[in-house]
Amino acid sequence: MTPYGELQPIGGGDPIPLLKTPLAVGRREESDIVLRFPNVSGSHCELSLVDGYWYVKDLGSSNGTKVNGSRVSEQRLEPGDTLSLAKHEYEVCYEPARLGATAQPEEKTVAKDLFSRSLLETAGLESVRPTDTTAVSSRKRK
Numbered sequence: 001m002t003p004y005g006e007l008q009p010i011g012g013g014d015p016i017p018l019l020k021t022p023l024a025v026g027r028r029e030e031s032d033i034v035l036r037f038p039n040v041s042g043s044h045c046e047l048s049l050v051d052g053y054w055y056v057k058d059l060g061s062s063n064g065t066k067v068n069g070s071r072v073s074e075q076r077l078e079p080g081d082t083l084s085l086a087k088h089e090y091e092v093c094y095e096p097a098r099l100g101a102t103a104q105p106e107e108k109t110v111a112k113d114l115f116s117r118s119l120l121e122t123a124g125l126e127s128v129r130p131t132d133t134t135a136v137s138s139r140k141r142k
Helices: 133-141
Strands: 006-009 023-026 045-050 053-058 065-067 074-077 082-085 088-093
Antiparallel strands (some): 023 045, 045 053, 065 082
16 A cells, blocks of 8 residues: 655654554554554544645644644644654655645735734724824914
8 A cells, every 4th residue: 555645753763654544643552553652642633634635633632732843733734844742753744746636735824914004903903094293283282
């Protein structure tokens, strides 16, 4: 069976092939990917393949699931991402196009004009009004 990608342990070790979808990951022997570490939960997370992209979903693990250093509950995994299960890190290796992805993934970009306006204005809590400086200055003179 051709794997759908692999998890390459960062720091050395044998790669873990991604052979089917979904994959249960945890310390329990009935998991699809068994990680025999005391800080990995029995049912730590689930990996699933959707439209050519791998996704991770934390299953309420005690020590968390992180992608590129940020704790997540559910997240798409890009090729080259670092997946951390408890303190164990893996590089995610796969080719979306080979797995049926036809469109480019949504870009994780910040709106171009985000920093050109105040936060209140961006949130819709402040409107931009022309100020009448003559009324202010005439009140100060009195």
